Structures are given as structure tokens and as C-alpha cells.
Amino acid sequence: MKEKLLEIKNLKFKYNDDLVLDDINFDVYRGDYIALIGSNGAGKSTLVKLILNQLKPLEGTVSFYTENGIENIGYVPQLSVPSSLEFPITVSELLSLALYPKNKGFRKLKSYHKEKITNALNLVGMNQYRDRLYTELSGGQRQRILIAKTLVATPEFLILDEPMTGVDKESKEALFHLLSHINKQHNITILMITHNLEEIENNVNKVYEIKDKKIREVK
Numbered sequence: 076m077k078e079k080l081l082e083i084k085n086l087k088f089k090y091n092d093d094l095v096l097d098d099i100n101f102d103v104y105r106g107d108y109i110a111l112i113g114s115n116g117a118g119k120s121t122l123v124k125l126i127l128n129q130l131k132p133l134e135g136t137v138s139f140y141t142e143n144g145i146e147n148i149g150y151v152p153q154l155s156v157p158s159s160l161e162f163p164i165t166v167s168e169l170l171s172l173a174l175y176p177k178n179k180g181f182r183k184l185k186s187y188h189k190e191k192i193t194n195a196l197n198l199v200g201m202n203q204y205r206d207r208l209y210t211e212l213s214g215g216q217r218q219r220i221l222i223a224k225t226l227v228a229t230p231e232f233l234i235l236d237e238p239m240t241g242v243d244k245e246s247k248e249a250l251f252h253l254l255s256h257i258n259k260q261h262n263i264t265i266l267m268i269t270h271n272l273e274e275i276e277n278n279v280n281k282v283y284e285i286k287d288k289k290i291r292e293v294k
């Protein structure tokens with residue numbers, strides 16, 4: 076039996092008077108690798124914000140069946156968003172930030188946590204950059220580090236918002252390979268917003284499209 080991780084039922088959402096999502100029904104199962112597509116303004120980011128509990132639905136429900144509910148969901152935002160990271164911080168310091176909520180404050184990291192950081196950096200092939208400044212990395216390298224930062228917190232379910240924006244062709248291929256590896260070898264479920272379906276069609280097992288306020292499975 077497939078194990079359900081997320082269930083979205085009869086979800087409806089409005090910004091002020093503008094209905095953006097209407098009667099959205101959508102399930103995610105462990106091991107899924109899902110692409111979420113739709114034209115600009117279709118409501119993809121809004122759906123992700125509803126999943127992450129950053130917005131409240133007008134009607135309907137979002138239910139998690141992950142071990143610790145929403146805590147076991149890792150979110151990788153669009154690369155252009157984290158302007159707060161434009162201060163000089165090394166790669167390993169940035170990753171350690173992901174551990175502080177669980178580590179209760181800015182204490183010295185335990186060796187167990189250092190090992191988690193090393194493992195996550197190895198997984199994305201960036202351990203040799205651990206002492207470099209994040210701001211000195213390229214777009215593709217930054218994106219890998221942001222994925223590693225999320226992996227440090229050992230999520231069961233990874234949500235990525237257009238992770239390939241501003242990433243060159245070669246780095247894109249490496250990132251697709253990395254995401255497939257995480258999905259297949261580490262059984263991490265992935266939901267990824269993308270505009271370039273043709274680039275990832277062969278990796279994902281499901282494609283959902285938001286169109287005219289509704290969602291439908293297109294693959």
C-alpha cells in the first residue's frame with residue numbers, strides 16, 4: 076500500500092476578493108517526485124504557501140501524515156528570494172543555522188551536528204566549499220547549498236519553488252541528478268514548482284497543472 080504523506084481536500088483560497096484556487100484536491104504519497112506546473116500567476120506559489128501553513132485556506136483542509144507533521148517538510152525557496160543571506164556567512168555557518176531550532180539557541184555545535192552538515196554537503200557534492208563565503212558562490216552552487224541546508228534537518232518531504240532559476244545548463248543537469256538521487260536512494264518525497272517541464276519530465280513520476288483555479292494530473 077502506498078503511504079500518504081499529504082492530503083489536500085476541497086481547498087479554496089482568495090486574496091481579498093480574488094479567487095485564486097478553487098476546490099483543489101491533491102494527494103502526495105511517500106516516494107513521489109511531483110512537478111507542479113502552470114502559467115505565471117496560476118497559483119503555484121500560493122498552493123505551496125497553503126501547504127506550508129503560511130496562508131490559511133478559505134475552505135478545505137491540508138493534512139500531513141509525516142512523522143512530525145509540518146516539521147518534517149523541507150522548503151527550498153526561489154533563489155532570488157533570500158536577500159537576507161547577502162551578509163558574509165560561510166557555507167558551513169549557513170547550514171548550521173538550520174540546526175539551531177533543534178539545537179536550542181546559538182550553542183557550540185555538537186560533533187553529531189557537524190557530521191550532519193558534512194553528510195549534507197557531501198550529498199550535494201559541495202563539501203570542498205564548506206569554508207567559502209556563500210555570497211561568493213555561483214547561482215547553481217548556491218542552489219545546491221540551499222538544498223543541503225534543507226537536508227541537514229532530515230526532511231521526509233522536500234518542496235522546491237523553481238529551483239532552476241538562474242542556473243546554467245550544466246549545473247541544472249547536476250541538480251536534476253541530485254534531486255533524483257535524493258528521491259530514489261534516500262526515499263525523500265519531492266514536490267517541485269517548475270516552468271520547464273520538458274527538462275524534468277523523465278525524472279518525475281507525476282505532473283500536476285494548475286489552470287483556471289483548478290488542479291489536474293497531466294502525467
Ligand SMILES: Nc1ncnc2c1ncn2[C@@H]1O[C@H](COP(=O)(O)OP(=O)(O)OP(=O)(O)O)[C@@H](O)[C@H]1O
Pocket residue numbers: 090091095113114115116117118119120121122
Ligand atoms: N500577497 C498577494 N496579495 C494579492 N494577490 C496576490 C498575492 N500573491 C499573489 N497574488 C496573486 O495571486 C495569483 C497567484 O499568484 P502565485 O504567486 O501563486 O502564482 P504562481 O503560479 O506562483 O506564478 P509565477 O509562476 O509567476 O511565480 C496571481 O494573480 C497573483 O497576482
